[in-house]
Amino acid sequence: MTASSMQVDPSINKSSDVQLPWVEKYRPQRLEDLVAHEEIINIITNLIDSDNLPHLLLYGPPGTGKTSTIVAAAKRMYGKSYSGMTLELNASDARGIDVVRNEIKEFAGTKQLFNNGVKLIILDEADAMTNDAQFALRRVIEKYTKNARFCLICNYVSKIIPALQSRCTRFRFAPLAQNQIQSRLEEVAKAENVALSEDGMKAVLRLSGGDMRRVLNLLQSTAMSHKEVDENNVYLTSGAPLPRDIDEILNCLLNETMQTAFTNITGMCSGKGYALSDILHDLAAKLIDMKLDSAPLAKLLNGMSQVEHRLASGTDERIQAASLVGVFVETRQLLTI
Ligand SMILES: Nc1ncnc2c1ncn2[C@@H]1O[C@H](COP(=O)(O)OP(=O)(O)O)[C@@H](O)[C@H]1O
Ligand SMILES: [Mg+2]
Structure with missing residues (x-):
C-alpha cells in the first residue's frame, strides 16, 4: 500500500463518484478517530507529544488498526511534511533485504529542508x-x-527474532470487541x-471475527449487490x-441414514456453493454451544478436526463429506440429546 492511497480525507470523497473501497474511505485519519485500543493510543500519543518515540513493534490479527x-x-x-518524513515499506515484498537497506539508507540519509x-x-x-x-x-x-x-508491523510476533523484538516497544492489537465494531459500522x-x-x-x-477490514468489505459488497443489508444477503455475499x-x-x-445425510449435505454444498471447511467451522461452534456430554463431544470434535486436516491438505471434498457423516454415525450411540 502506498502512502498516497492512505491520505484520504473522508469529507472529500463523500460527494464524489469515485468508488473508493470503504476500508480506505473510512480509514481513521487521526489517532482519536480510532475505536478501541485506548491505552495503546494514549501511550503512543504521549510518546509523540514528548518527542520520545521509541522503535515500535505493533502486532495482532488483521484489520485491528495497526497500519x-x-x-x-x-x-x-x-503534519504537512508527512510524506517527506515517512517511508512505508512492505517487508514481505520479494525485493530482498538489500533493496530495503538501500531504500532506508537513501531515505534516512537525506535531510529535510524544514x-x-x-x-x-x-x-x-x-x-x-x-x-x-x-x-x-x-x-x-x-x-x-x-x-x-522504525515501526515494525506484523500478525505473528513469534516470527520476529528476539534481537529485533528487544529493540522495540511492543503493542498488541487485540481483535475489536463487538460494541466497538458496531458503533463504527453504524456510522459508515x-x-x-x-x-x-x-x-x-x-x-x-x-462473520467479522473482530476484523474491521472484513466488516467494511462485507458491508460494501453486500450493499453493492443487494438493496437491503439483512442477514440473508450478508451470508449470501460472504459465501458463509x-x-x-x-x-x-x-x-x-x-438423525438421517448415512446415505441420506451424505446426499443432502453434498447437495447443499454444491447448490449453495458452501465450502466443507466453513461448515466444519460452524458445526464445531454449534456443538460446543450445545453442551453435550464430554465423551461424545470430544469424539466428534476429534473426528471433525481430522476431516479438516485432510481437507487442508487438498483431499476430495466429497470423500471428506462422507467421512464427516461417518464421524457422526459412529458417535451417535454415545449421544443422548
Ligand atoms: N480501531 C479501529 N478503529 C476504526 N477503524 C478501524 C480500526 N481498525 C481497523 N479499522 C478499519 O479497518 C481498516 C483496516 O485497518 P488497518 O489499520 O489497515 O488494519 P491492520 O493494519 O491491523 O490490518 C481501516 O481502513 C479502517 O477502516
Ligand atoms: Mg496493516
Whole structure:
C-alpha cells in the first residue's frame, strides 16, 4: 500500500463518484478517530507529544488498526511534511533485504529542508521477512537510530527474532470487541445510506471475527449487490453457510441414514456453493454451544478436526463429506440429546 492511497480525507470523497473501497474511505485519519485500543493510543500519543518515540513493534490479527494507528501517528508528528518524513515499506515484498537497506539508507540519509526531527520508517508485514533479513535489519536499525525511528508491523510476533523484538516497544492489537465494531459500522452505514437491518448488523458482526477490514468489505459488497443489508444477503455475499442451513446439516448428521445425510449435505454444498471447511467451522461452534456430554463431544470434535486436516491438505471434498457423516454415525450411540 502506498502512502498516497492512505491520505484520504473522508469529507472529500463523500460527494464524489469515485468508488473508493470503504476500508480506505473510512480509514481513521487521526489517532482519536480510532475505536478501541485506548491505552495503546494514549501511550503512543504521549510518546509523540514528548518527542520520545521509541522503535515500535505493533502486532495482532488483521484489520485491528495497526497500519491506521501508525499512519495517524505519523500525521500527528509531521503534519504537512508527512510524506517527506515517512517511508512505508512492505517487508514481505520479494525485493530482498538489500533493496530495503538501500531504500532506508537513501531515505534516512537525506535531510529535510524544514524539518530536523527524526524520520519514521514503517515496515509492514515484517513477519514475512526471513531470519537473515531480520538480522540484517537489526544492524540497519542500530545504524540509523540517530536519524530515524522504525515501526515494525506484523500478525505473528513469534516470527520476529528476539534481537529485533528487544529493540522495540511492543503493542498488541487485540481483535475489536463487538460494541466497538458496531458503533463504527453504524456510522459508515449511515454515511453511505445503507439499509442495514438489525439482523444484518448481527450477521456482519458474527462473520467479522473482530476484523474491521472484513466488516467494511462485507458491508460494501453486500450493499453493492443487494438493496437491503439483512442477514440473508450478508451470508449470501460472504459465501458463509446460513445458520439455518447449519441447523439442517446438523439435523441430518444426527438423525438421517448415512446415505441420506451424505446426499443432502453434498447437495447443499454444491447448490449453495458452501465450502466443507466453513461448515466444519460452524458445526464445531454449534456443538460446543450445545453442551453435550464430554465423551461424545470430544469424539466428534476429534473426528471433525481430522476431516479438516485432510481437507487442508487438498483431499476430495466429497470423500471428506462422507467421512464427516461417518464421524457422526459412529458417535451417535454415545449421544443422548
Ligand atoms: N480501531 C479501529 N478503529 C476504526 N477503524 C478501524 C480500526 N481498525 C481497523 N479499522 C478499519 O479497518 C481498516 C483496516 O485497518 P488497518 O489499520 O489497515 O488494519 P491492520 O493494519 O491491523 O490490518 C481501516 O481502513 C479502517 O477502516
Ligand atoms: Mg496493516
